Amino acid sequence: MVQPLEYLKETPSQTAGPYVHIGTTPNFIGNAGIYPEDLGLKPFPDDVAGEKIKVTGIVYDGTGTPLRDVLLESWQADASGTYGPGIQGWARLPANQDTGVWTLETVKPGAVGKMAPHIALWIVARGINVGLQTRMYFDGDDLTTDPVLARIEHKIRVPTLIAKSDGPGSWRFDIHLQGDGETIFFDM
Amino acid sequence: MTLHPRTRDQHPPAYAPGYKTSVPRSPKQALLAMGATATEQTGPVFGHSMLGELDSNLILNFTGEPAVGERIVVYGRVLDENGRPVPNALVEVWQANAGGRYRHKKDGYLAPLDPNFGGCGRVLTGEDGSYEFLTVKPGAYPWPNGPNDWRPAHIHYSLCGPSFGQRLITQMYFEGDPLIARCPIANTIANKADLDRLVAPLDMNRARPLDFLAYKFDIVLRGNRQTMFENKPEGM
Numbered sequence: 276m277v278q279p280l281e282y283l284k285e286t287p288s289q290t291a292g293p294y295v296h297i298g299t300t301p302n303f304i305g306n307a308g309i310y311p312e313d314l315g316l317k318p319f320p321d322d323v324a325g326e327k328i329k330v331t332g333i334v335y336d337g338t339g340t341p342l343r344d345v346l347l348e349s350w351q352a353d354a355s356g357t358y359g360p361g362i363q364g365w366a367r368l369p370a371n372q373d374t375g376v377w378t379l380e381t382v383k384p385g386a387v388g389k390m391a392p393h394i395a396l397w398i399v400a401r402g403i404n405v406g407l408q409t410r411m412y413f414d415g416d417d418l419t420t421d422p423v424l425a426r427i428e429h430k431i432r433v434p435t436l437i438a439k440s441d442g443p444g445s446w447r448f449d450i451h452l453q454g455d456g457e458t459i460f461f462d463m
Numbered sequence: 464m465t466l467h468p469r470t471r472d473q474h475p476p477a478y479a480p481g482y483k484t485s486v487p488r489s490p491k492q493a494l495l496a497m498g499a500t501a502t503e504q505t506g507p508v509f510g511h512s513m514l515g516e517l518d519s520n521l522i523l524n525f526t527g528e529p530a531v532g533e534r535i536v537v538y539g540r541v542l543d544e545n546g547r548p549v550p551n552a553l554v555e556v557w558q559a560n561a562g563g564r565y566r567h568k569k570d571g572y573l574a575p576l577d578p579n580f581g582g583c584g585r586v587l588t589g590e591d592g593s594y595e596f597l598t599v600k601p602g603a604y605p606w607p608n609g610p611n612d613w614r615p616a617h618i619h620y621s622l623c624g625p626s627f628g629q630r631l632i633t634q635m636y637f638e639g640d641p642l643i644a645r646c647p648i649a650n651t652i653a654n655k656a657d658l659d660r661l662v663a664p665l666d667m668n669r670a671r672p673l674d675f676l677a678y679k680f681d682i683v684l685r686g687n688r689q690t691m692f693e694n695k696p697e698g699m
């Protein structure tokens with residue numbers, strides 16, 4: 276016999292189900308009157324320093340169908356590469372219930388250490404059993420020294436993590452859960 | 464300080480064909496594993512001023528008039544894998560009403576809406592990791608999956624600890640419910656012992672006579688490696 280290791284085990288995940296918005300963004304789906312406003316409406320106050328950007332995207336399933344019930348959360352550094360304070364840098368991005376388009380209006384993050392500017396995304400929905408982690412980089416930035424991208428063996432998949440410009444200050448980042456161009460998801 | 468790598472064996476696999484919606488929504492490629500960076504170590508820090516007084520009282524927080532159903536307290540602690548309490552964790556819950564109906568335009572179940580039940584609540588854990596909700600016991604409900612699938616009574620939980628990498632969504636079930644063993648979503652978890660950790664026991668010591676029953680539900684989030692020989696997280 277040996278001494279027991281007295282760690283606890285992380286609680287098992289379960290799917291967020293089809294009604295995640297009831298609990299996380301009730302005002303967004305019309306359940307007003309419980310909270311004055313939803314948490315995570317925007318990541319920064321309007322007067323925050325930095326380049327204002329807008330990111331849009333759609334999360335697609337393996338058949339190419341948009342997930343209209345998906346909820347994303349974003350977490351990023353500010354323009355100087357600093358996390359926080361408080362809840363700054365965090366936002367909830369419920370997809371449009373008709374089109375599946377999610378929208379993030381924020382500032383472009385600064386580099387964090389050796390990591391190129393990026394926005395972490397966490398994705399939950401019906402049919403997703405454990406929330407998916409991914410991150411979004413920006414086309415045109417120097418990504419050659421980024422230690423996370425450097426770890427990717429299949430370089431052909433790296434573009435799945437890079438948002439493309441679709442206008443001044445406007446970026447597009449679609450996510451494919453499965454199939455052609457499947458987005459890289461992390462376990463980190 | 465670095466988050467322990469997520470152990471995966473207690474979690475459901477992405478692809479769990481008994482739960483049909485997971486089939487087109489599950490990544491087929493392997494997850495890319497690496498140590499948490501500053502991005503996963505940090506996370507939003509919530510404050511008590513962001514929450515309202517009735518936020519954790521689902522019986523009263525919709526209209527101020529009481530919701531219909533079996534009155535229960537659900538309480539517990541949020542701990543990390545090292546057994547330490549997680550203070551100031553944001554715990555958000557949502558659930559069907561006592562008849563098994565959600566307040567959502569996509570829910571067309573026969574059971575009626577309760578005009579006094581909104582179906583969500585939130586609370587920040589105390590210094591000892593503790594939290595508590597007052598609510599009604601949700602009803603079981605049918606759902607389109609197999610020809611006759613029913614969800615056991617359950618409460619959905621969302622947890623934000625201090626690190627974005629700890630983000631977790633799960634569901635709490637109730638002791639003694641015969642639908643748990645028949646539920647394709649509950650059974651996406653491979654091991655019975657792990658599923659049992661989602662089943663809240665009745666706690667008559669915490670129940671208040673003539674008022675409410677009580678169920679206990681503790682939650683464990685990822686913890687951090689404890690060492691005096693600390694390296695910087697990756698990417699820093």
Ligand SMILES: [Fe+2]
Binds near residue numbers: 292617619
């Ligand atoms: Fe549910």
